[in-house]
Amino acid sequence: MKRKLGNFMQLGILTALGLSVLLSIFIQEISWPSTSWERLEISIIFREWNTSAWGELRFGMEKAASDYGAELRFLTPQESNSAAEQQKLVEQEVNNGADGLVIIPASGDVQQQITENKLTIPYVIMESDGDEKTSGFTPDSETIGQLLAQAATEDFPNGATALLINPLPENTGIQKRLDSVQKYLSENGFSILTADTDNWARLLLDADFVILPETTSAIQMMAFLEEQQLDIPLYAVGYSQETVNGLEDGTIRAAVVWNGYGEGYLAIQQIASRLLKTTPPESEPAVILVRKEDMYEPESQKILFPIGN
Amino acid sequence: MSFRNRIRKLLPPYRKTGIRVMISISFTAVTVIGMFLLCGMLILRFSNATRILQQDTSQRMIEQINQQMDSYLRNIMQLSDTIYYRVLKDSDFSESAPVDALELLYEENRGNLVSISVFEENGSLAAAAPVYSLKDGVSPKQQQWFIQAMDQIENHHFSTPYVQNLFDYGKEHPWVISLSRYVELNYDGETRRGVLLIDMSFSELGQICRNADLPGGGYFYITDREGEIIYHPDQQLIYAGISQNNLVEDIPETDGIHQVQVDGVPYQAVVKTVGYTGWKLISLIPLKNLANDVDQYRWFGITLLLFIVFLLAFVNMHLSEYISGPLSRLNQAVNELGAGKEDVKFREEGCIEVRQLTHSIEAMVSTLRHLMDDIIQQEQNKRRLEMEVLQSQINPHFLYNTLDSVIWLTEIERYQDATRMVSALGKLFRISLSRGKIIIPLKDELEHARHYSTIQTIRYKERFETRISAEPDTENLYTLKLIIQPILENAIYHGMAVMDEDGLITVHAWRDENNLYIDVEDNGAGMPKETLDQLLDESKPFRKSKGSGIGVRNIHQRIQLAFGPEYGLEFFSEPDEGTLVRIHLPILDEQAAARYEKEGGQP
Incomplete structure (x- = not known):
């Protein structure tokens, strides 16, 4: 009986020691995983x-x-x-098992599709004024519009005719920017012409200046003006090499810019933080109105010219 | 209480502890303590070595970058010296600007440079390569590098990174770090003040820094004397207004290893000043990550320790079992042997010493058994001899009396009775001999009694009658030899001697299950209870009685010696009523009788 008890005790001690070895290995495995974590798969739909x-x-x-x-x-x-293609791409990526989604919607329909379908994966909709969780970092549309309108008001203190071109009428974020511009300029006595991609050329010569609420349309407009050798002041939004050149040669009188690099970083950071259940550090990227005169100011340089590291 | 006594009190009662537990505990304790000390020392040494190694790596990395940076900057400074002393000093700007020489030097350092330019005191461009004119509206004179060069004429001045906008680089807007210095320009013998500007490509400088790979998730960055960032791995994010917290708020002024807080998190910072520029290289490694490596070593050590302890405990337990198991089983076998168990088996196992011990004990037990068998045999032989002696006691007394009676019968010419007596005596002796057997058939024993009774009836002149009978189921049974005759003898001498002619003795054999009973009953004088009680009481002195000399106590002893204490004689008697002596025997058939004869012991 005594011997049996002794055997049980020894077995118990051995088991306890064996378990403690396994436990210590388990703790190490948890604290310092030997294998890299599964990579997050995030799809970005431009x-x-x-x-x-x-x-x-x-x-x-x-x-x-x-x-x-x-x-x-x-x-x-x-x-x-x-x-339509974007909507298909969203479905395709969700079905393919993407962990997160960043989308720069072509229209409000795409945005509506995403919000109505209540995607189970984290997503960020850029160029929109959604809620904090899904809007990523795109400056507030109303603020952008207001800055553009203020710049135009400063350049045309006695009022003028503004042509507001909306290349994406169905994009709610861009439309909001223009709404804000229109409101501000109207309040300050400006005449407003509005156009889309089909009819802007017809109205261009009637305008004293043009408001372009997104980057691509600004690039296209500069190319058009250069080709037509027209000198119509532009007020643009967003960073691009052409925007910088436009500012420098005076084609663009003023541009509302923010750092695209930072915007992209924050969009992915937002999704990754939600997937990894961490809290991203608070960031307040700068949004500035740049003119030719101040584009080489230190703070403007930092936003306007990518340092490339 | 002395120290030794205290220690003893703390220790387990080792005298009561088994060898297995003793070996297990002591071996395990010694190895565990040893391993704890060893692993503890190793962990400490490894932790310190790791910490030192990490610091060394970090410092070496910073030293390396510093050397590269220093070398790079010195090259640029040497270039500026070359430009100044070999080109500008030898040039007469009133005749022509040394553009070719500048272009040549630019081409030689094309990878590192964006542009080389020389400005007059009023800010106008004197010479430049590979650019030739300033942008409209720019004013070099108002720029910081120009002001510093003119203010501190003996120094080289390095700027922080910025986008160079003096010249038109087409669609490019290069980030540069500028070296500016005061120069004197020769205008037809007239010395004019000026500024030499060398724009270094920031991306080249960044390339030097990007190659550094610090351990423990560390990074490094460079600031100027005022804390302005020259290089940072997240420079773009910092410029975008993100990751502002990746910088040390108060950079330690002295070079070396410091502990700093970055965004509330403790870091190990290695600070190194880049020679001439006063720039500071700051490497940052989170202390948590450094501790991580140490913790990993510590946990690895703990795991190793536990595993070794587990292994040692396992080995110790098996070793102690290997040593103590055979001893324990040997001890158990010896105990069983001591308790009287006969078929105890000894297993020769374990170490050679234990095997030899087992072998010796087994040999000793075997010898002991043989000795015991010899003793038992001797005892049995002794008992047999005793019985034979007891049986042989019948002969002289009875023979004398019978022969005396035969003589007497012959003298009185009762030849027929004398013949009957001599015949009975002959048969009596024949049965008595029974070829030396101890166990004889019951019918022979009854026949023996009959012959004896015949002799005694003649001797006592027919004063009593003897009736001998047996139940049919007792026919083939066997009994101890010569047990009825002495009882008959007693019945005659003590019961019939006083009778006239109506004495009756009955001998009746009967069976009850596994018991054989032979009742010898007389109607003689009987005996009081006191006498009855003393008959078989061995504590009472043996009373010599008339007759063959073999008392009933002898019969009783013989039966018990032969068959065990549950058998023997029983007496029932009442004074003047007679006496019944009941002989109680086991049932013995022919085989049992033969086995008894062969073994000489109990059937």
Whole structure:
């Protein structure tokens, strides 16, 4: 009996020691996982692709992906700004098991599709004024519009005719920017002309200046003006090499810019933080109105010219 | 209480502890303590070594970057010296600007440079490569690098990164770090003040820094004397207004290793000043990550320790079992042997010493058994001899009396009775001999009694009658030899001697299950209870009685010696009523009788 008790005790001690070995290995495995965590798969669906306009955004996203261990898939509709194609791409990526989604919607329909379908994966809709969780970092549309209108008001203190071109009438974020511009200018006695991609050329000569609420349309407009050798002041939104050149040669009188690199970084950071259940550090990226005179000011340089590291 | 006594009190009562537990506990305790000390020392040494290694790595990395940076900057400074002393000093700007020489030097350092330019005191461009004119509206004179060069003429001045906008680089807007210095320009013998500006490509400088790979998730950055960032791995994010917290708020002024707080998190900072520029290289490694490595070593050590302890405990337990198990089983076998168990088996196992001990004990037990068997045999032989002696006691007394009676019968010419007596005596002796057997058939024993009774009836002149009978189921049974005759003898001498002619003795054999009973009953004088009680009481002195000399106590002893204490004689008697002596025997058939004869012991 005594011997049996002794055997049980020995067995108990051995079991306890064996378990403690396993426990210590388990603790190490938890604290310092030997294998790298599963990479997050995040899909980014652009509404169009323009290296100059979206290049910095992409670099920022890639930097965040590197910091958070994510793998990015960049997708663009074959037809620029095609809402239908974007909707298909959203479905396709969700079905393919993407962990997160960043979308720059071509229209409100795409945004509506995402919000109504209540995606179970985290997503960020850029160029929109959604809630904090889904809007990523795109400056408030009303603020952008207001800054543009203020710049125009300063340049035309006695009022003038403004042409507001909306290249994406169905994009709610962009429409809001123009609404804000229109409101401000109207209050200050400006005449407002509105146009879309089909009729802006007809109204161009009637305008004293043009308001362009997004980057690609500004690039196209500069190219058009150069080709037509027209000198109509432009007020643009967003960073691109062409925007900088436009500012420098005076084609663009003022531009509301923010750092595309930072915008891209924050979009991925927001999704990765939600997937990893961490709290991202609070950031308040700067949004500035730049004119030719102050584009080489230190603070403007930092936002306007990518340092490239 | 002395120290030794206290220690003893604390220790387990080792005298009561088994060898297995003793070996297990002591071996395990010694190895565990040893391993704890060893692993503890190793962990401490490894932790310190890791910490030192990390610091060394960090410092070496910073030193390396510093050297590269210093070398790079010195090259640029040497270039500025070359430009100044070999080109500008030898040039007469009133005749022509040394653009070719500047272009040549630019081409030689193309990878590192964006542009080389020389400005007059009023800010106008004197010479430049590979650019030739200033942008409209720019004013070099108002720029910081220009002001510093003119203010501190003996120094080289390095700027923080900025986008160079003096010249038109087409669609490019290069980030540069500028070296500016005061120069004197020769205008036809007239010395004019000026500024030499060398724009270094920021991306080249960044390339030097990007190659550094600090351990423990660390990073490093460079600031100027005022804390303005020259290089940071997240520079773009910082410029975008993100990751502002990746910087040390109060950079330690002295070079070396410091502990700093970055965004409330403790970091190990290594600070190194880049020679001439006063720039500070700051490497930051989160202390948590450094501690992580140490913690990993510590946990690895703990796991290793636990595993070794587990292994040692396992080995110790098996070793102690290997040593003590055979001893324990040997002890158990010896105990069983001591308790009287006969078929105790000894297993020769374990170490050679224990095997030898087991073998010796087994040999000793075997010898003991043989000795015991010999003793038992001797005892049995002794008992047999005793019985034979007891049986042989019948002969002289009875023979004398019988022969005396035969003589007497012959003298009185009762030849027929004498013949009957001699015949009975002959048969009596024949049965008595029974070829030396101890166990004889019951019918022979009854026949023996009959012959004896015949002799005694003649001797006592027919004063009593003897009736001998047996139940049919007792026919083939066996009994101890010569047990009825002495009882008959007693019945005659003590019961019939006083009778006239109506004495009756009955001998009746009967069976009850596994018991054989032979009742010898007389109607003689009987005996009082006191006498009855003393008959078989061995504590009472043996009373010599008339007759063959073999008392009933002898019969009783013989039966019990032969068959066990549950058998023997029983007496029932009443004074003047007679006496019944009941002989109680086991049932013995022919085989049992033969086995008894062969073994000489109990059937």
